[in-house]
Amino acid sequence: MKRLLKQFYISDDGAVTVDWVVxxxxxxxxxxxxxxxxxxxxxxxxxxxxxxxxxxxDF
Structure with missing residues (x-):
């Protein structure tokens, strides 16, 4: 579980997606x-x- 949370914290793909959507x-x-x-x-x-x-x- 710690590994999954650490990997999620390090990954910034979601933040970039939100930026592009905005x-x-x-x-x-x-x-x-x-x-x-x-x-x-x-x-x-x-x-x-x-x-x-x-x-x-018309004249």
Whole structure:
């Protein structure tokens, strides 16, 4: 049992896995926030351009 606990204590594979999971979750979260921001601003810009084009008169 002591040998198993000592081997578990020395092994750091679990800690590295947790680090990668946290980093991946952070990247996915930041990408989601960026996507929502870009989508919202693009829709607003598209509406403004459509309104400007639609408001022009053909003379």
């Amino acid at each position: 980093l991946t979750a952070a990247i996915v979260g930041l990408a989601s926030v960026a996507y929502v921001t870009i989508e919202s601003n693009t829709n607003t810009l598209s509406s403004a351009i459509g309104g400007a084009i639609g408001g022009q008169n």
